């Protein structure tokens with residue numbers, strides 16, 4: 210993923226946190242004895258089940274255990290096979306889009322978009338996505354810049370959170386009528402370190418392919434959420450420029466929900482410039498999609514995390530609290546949608 214315009218709106222704080230962290234409001238009611246007793250009334254239609262951050266962490270670690278998921282490698286193939294089997298075991302209807310793509314340096318890559326559908330007959334649908342490939346180089350690192358990192362956050366964290374969201378939906382009493390689709394995009398992180406020239410975009414090859422070749426004719430969803438780098442310690446999710454341009458209502462919904470259930474430290478009301486990521490092509494395909502991505506334009510250490518495209522992107526930076534903040538928010542967004 211590539212920063213498009215650095216600091217366009219950096220540091221502009223649009224709104225303070227307007228929402229209380231107290232998800233439930235206290236009321237009192239008369240008892241038969243005439244005494245008042247506290248009762249709790251949910252503000253939302255129903256509270257989502259608890260997201261298990263330990264399980265999400267294990268899903269991240271499992272992907273990393275295959276090795277860097279660089280296209281055309283055995284680790285990439287094995288991890289993709291694992292993801293297909295995992296989605297099937299969680300009850301998904303799975304489709305795999307296998308296709309060849311040409312990288313900016315002319316290398317031919319065999320890529321797979323892995324797509325799981327739950328409640329495929331439901332017309333009320335939500336699309337969740339993350340990329341599962343690893344960047345082949347660590348070009349921001351001063352040491353060994355030509356070899357890949359473990360991609361624990363950049364790639365594996367988003368997939369891990371989505372697997373746990375799905376597992377939770379499938380293993381709890383879920384009467385929701387909403388259907389969920391998950392896409393694990395391939396070839397997101399193989400972009401040209403020198404920057405693209407001309408019209409061709411070397412990043413996001415999987416989502417570019419999917420936008421032109423949807424897995425179902427006329428596929429659509431009410432909205433989409435993309436996760437990218439959602440597991441690092443101290444993660445900050447500013448409101449990203451393309452998401453605000455194409456899907457402001459989705460951003461509002463996700464950030465409001467996160468703040469209502471207590472995650473205002475992560476989902477900050479700060480705007481940043483546009484970032485080229487898979488959600489650009491999901492939006493172009495007609496599905497209003499917000500990107501939850503670790504990017505803080507106000508950080509003195511730099512806008513992306515210090516691990517970004519460096520060898521420090523390994524399991525040591527993954528924080529279960531960050532996985533929890535994102536996963537619990539997503540579950541609540543889904544539950545709120547189901548109640549509409």
Ligand SMILES: [Zn+2]
Pocket residue numbers: 210344363398518
């Ligand atoms: Zn990346």
